[in-house]
Amino acid sequence: MGQRTTASGPSASATAPDPASDATTAAPGTAGQAEKPRQVPKNASSTASRTSGSGHAERVFLVQTAFAELGGSAHGPGEIAEFTGLDDSVVYRILQSGIYQRIFERVDRGLYRLRTSAAQLAFTALDHRLDGAQTVLRDLREATDGGLVFLYMVAPFSGAQRQCVDMAVGDSDLAELGMTPRDVLSVTRSLRTGASGRTILAYLPEVLQQRVLAEPVPDQAGPGVYRDNGALVASLAEVRDLGHALGYEECMAGWNSCAAPIMWDGSIMGAVLLLKLKSVMPVAPDGVIEATKEAAAVLSRHGAARPSADQA
Structure with a gap:
């Protein structure tokens, strides 16, 4: 891990x-x-x-x-x-x-x-800042040979949860891939679970981190989920050091992932998640990691504060 x-x-x-x-x-x-x-x-x-x-x-x-x-x-x-x-x-x-x-x-x-x-x-402040996100997600899917790409943002009614707001999965039928709406909307809502959850959690204020650490692990989480809070906290430091997170069957058995943070004006707003079958991606190669981080960087620039005309 x-x-x-x-x-x-x-x-x-x-x-x-x-x-x-x-x-x-x-x-x-x-x-x-x-x-x-x-x-x-x-x-x-x-x-x-x-x-x-x-x-x-x-x-x-x-x-x-x-x-x-x-x-x-x-x-x-x-x-x-x-x-x-x-x-x-x-x-x-x-x-x-x-x-x-x-x-x-x-x-x-x-x-x-x-x-x-x-x-x-x-x-x-959020108005219009996600313009062009779908293009970024599709480009990441193409760059990773058909990986499933999801855009998670901090849930607007809870600073300690996430919400899937967009995706690029091509013609894939998520049900045929073993993903149900419950997987996307329920299990992956917790910031304890998955590379994108831990990526967001790593940059949240400590008071919100403590709230998440006090939550139970979702029953439907995958076999690779962090169950020990000490190990989970240590993984958050690793996310901040590396600028990305790697997940191994954290949300669902048989699926590995890579995620990178979306930062707006110095605050964490969400994460880009790249998901592939474990049989196809037992370990995320450097190319996948860099492509995911670049997609997150593009979306971060979309939301960054822009200088006024007289400052440009």
Whole structure:
């Protein structure tokens, strides 16, 4: 199954609270309390050297990011402050302002969550970014002598599952090949299962990885599925090191696979999967691996941020 390495967890770096706070009113229950050390998300940078305007914008983005990184449905200002390294009163003011801007909503006394308008922004960002995907998938099928090609994306209603959104299988009858709709839509939904599932899982935030690790292995999974969480985590580090994953009968007996990640603006969005019979492809040759990675790279470029006309 390949070499095993240990995946390292996200690191936290210390940052000083921003002295140029834009908040003049303390959050309820925080007045007069001593400042306590804050946990800072791994991608956060110090705001102390920022100008007033950019510093405020970065604080707003940190609060939004905290909801995604912390997981769960709702969080209080104190929890957000602890995670971001911001002052409680600053977080409280940002949350209150975000309610009026329809970014956050209060769900209970002292608890907030992202509004569904945040999801609408994500769907808008996805608009037109999959144009031409079918051509890319067909080209990969041709380059791999008739391999079955599938495009999986992170499921829009669950950040810890995947969904098959397109495929290039030629005239193949999936039922005759031993694949049922249940195989495509149920077994392969889990990120524990298959090369494409592990590829997506390798790049997800740790909070979502832990959710997947707590799930049971699907009953219909193939004999090669990772059942031990330690081995599964080690395989994720290997995926990140190599930029692809190889699967040996993980989803279904008799089928091997190769998958590569689709990254948009630094975030994992999905994976390209190449599937062939074990009798035809006992081990994925370099040509198959490179062709799969190139197809994923093309789809990654489709979704990458494009410079404006005056920057081009």
